[in-house]
Amino acid sequence: MATVRLAPVLRAAAGGAKQVSAQGNTLAEVLADLYRQYPALKEQIQPEEELSRFVNVYVNDQDVRYLQGLQTAVGPNDTVILLPAMAGGGQE
Template sequence: MATIRLAPVLRSYAGGSKQVSAQGSTLGEVLTNLYQSHPSLKEQIQPEQDLSRFVNVYVNDQDVRYLQGLETAVGANDTITLLPAMAGGR
């Protein structure tokens, strides 16, 4: 199973967990498996068919936007990081 690390702002949607595990051979499959256990995460990460542009997704510290997106291969020992984009300033 892949390990999914959740940013603090997403943890409340996963029962307060810092990280969870999910199965799948692609990022899309892993996320689908994740949503089965934590359905409220779907609205935050993937409200449409594609990933939200307000959430940065990394597989082993590589941004999936520069890989194959939801088709990015994921192995059992891989780490996925979900990090909402932050904005601010004046």
């Protein structure tokens, strides 16, 4: 099973866990297993068919946008990192 590391903002949806395990041979399969275990994560990570553009997803520290996206291969010893993009800035 792959290790899925969750950013602090996502942990409440996974019972407070910093990381969880999910299985699959592609990122899409790993995420489907993750959503089966923690349904509340789906809305934050992948509300539509594609990944939210506000979430950065890495497999072994490589951004999946520069790999094969949801079809990126994931092995049992791989690490998937989910990092929602942070909006910032203030008013002047």
